[in-house]
Amino acid sequence: MIDPALSPRVSSLFSLSIINQSNKNYNLKLEAELRSRSGESLWKQELSINLNSFQSLSIRNGGFNPNTTYINPSIERHFELNGKQLPPSDYLLCIKSVFLNETLQPIEECVEYSLSDFSNLSSIYPVDNSTIGMERPIFSWMDAQNPNAEYRITLVKIDGKQSKYQAIRRNTPYMKISNINSNSMEYPSDAPSLEEGERYAWQVSMMVGKGDEVRSEIWEFKYDENSPDSLIPNRTSYIDLNRVDNGSDLYAIGNFKFKIETNQSERLKVKLYSLDGSKLYDLNESRFDLSIGTNSFELDLYDQVYLRHKKKYKIVFESSKSGVSKSLVLTYINPDFID
Template sequence: MKKQVSLGLKCLSILLFSITSVALSAHNIQLLLDPINSAQQNSLFNLSIVNQSAYTGQLTLQATLQSRRGKKLMVERTTVNINANEIKSLRGSNVEAQTLYKDAAFSRLYQQGVGLPPMNYVLCVQVQAIGDRSIRSEECIEYNATDFVNLLPLYPSEEGEIFESRPVFSWADFSGMEGYTYDFKLVGLDQDENANAALRRKMPLVHINNLQTNQLLYPADAQPLENNKSYAWQLTLNYQGEKVISSEPWFFRYKEQDSLIEIPRNLSYVDITELEDGATLFAVGEFKFKYPSEEETEIQAKLFEHYKKSGKNKKVELTDNSFEVERGVNKFELDLKEQVYLKHLKEYRIQLETKDGKNYRFFIKYVNPDYIK
């Protein structure tokens, strides 16, 4: 009887040791996944393999890309050689993989050569040693559409003023992809009302789904816009019926046509030395200014997008912002249309500074000349 008990304990010990060994072996391979590059076109494999075992041989890898809802989009498979205790790097163009597309629409978009469509993704990579099932590992990583999507309002501009009773809303999408649609929502705002809360709770003045273009004319049958009232609008981007992401709310104020200040089209050169600090001017495509000087110097221009509600200024990078000053009256044109994108009827702050420390600060209301032809 004692022999039987002893034998049983020995068998149990061997079994437990075997199970423990397999469990340990399963963690002898580690996968370190890199974040998804939305422009990647060569391979889903962007990772490091850390072999912490004595195994030397071949590994099979499978990368599965799926939507957040679990819909499989594509699968890639490859094999690599690895040595004991080796760290191997697999990066995009250096990987030869077999690709299998699981979704026809996704396949068309991906093979356009632009990269991954803007969606919420889950990427899982599995690895297993050939000839040794105990050496295996799997890692998954999530990617949000916010990593890919860059939506910007063109008109009305953020915190801008409009005067058309039926404006044409337009926006820019810099992801460069096709195959998705937009949902458009517009609500009126009470004073100091939270825009996100209003968009969630209020009955929208306009709510149109599945737009396939980047613009929308204010519907003729919608409630008319009210004079001096603020509004918030928002876009939701969809791909194959799946909501991908919603933009931040964008604001504008409507003023009736009779309150519109006539926009001058042929502006003369403004003497910046005579401007009061904080003055507001119009700039149609460019800002023309003159500067009388008794010595040679240089003027550097800085441009900031001005937000009235918060009073904050966001710097706008200029590629050509230096002006050489000679003795006498100098005339300059600061290009605001070709070298930088500015929003129509949006207020900006300009700062002009000379080498000898003189500063001139004022505001301009930018006018896109294409909108007043």
């Protein structure tokens, strides 16, 4: 008899009890396979054991060293980043017991598990049922359980008396962007602008395995260009300069948070201009030393330079060696004007 179990944080698929109800001793090879809900094989392990007559053996995460094969590299990468924690999804765990040097047929037990309850995606901005005044907002969300996951965001317009649920299922997306490796996404410059007085629904999906995803709740907001500034988000996430497109419209609330990955030590220069490029602003802190790997910085725009609230500027980043050059449009938000 085999009784497998699965938990969200696991270093071995062999968390099970196995019982020998006969008077014979057996040499067994245990084969464990974790599959996605679509049937894709994600992770396999093998373990050899000796099972004595009438023995009840408990095999848990510790004390055994199974041979491990990661079939899906995204699972291995997720484990490395999240301390052996499974992404929240639906799984099928199968354990097969193969009798060595015996003519007995293998015994297999499969159990379905849903770890979706471990997903904790919540909106930061725009919050559900809010009204915003930013034509190209920064969408941001929180995922307390999986800070290094990969996401997809979908935005649709809600037509007439549709509910947000009907809209997200039926309507053509205003935007649908995948391969997001942070908890925020700037509204793309090439996407249609939000329309005055219209309602919108948005949803975040966390990608798990090949073709599988765990979806957040569906959130709704309304766009009103005259909405008070109190509805402007009071924080933003780090902007990835390696991934953001030239000319993207971004927001800085008091400071501009950015990150950049490089494979060599170098220096990054920052220049701030008026939107038409006619005026260069003097930044005391305009050079940043980069080390190999991912570097995160906060550029102070509140104390070292005077910028007008909700006015657009051009910010340029140039690296000294790798040739990274990004020119972005920045809307400055004075934190004194928001809650």
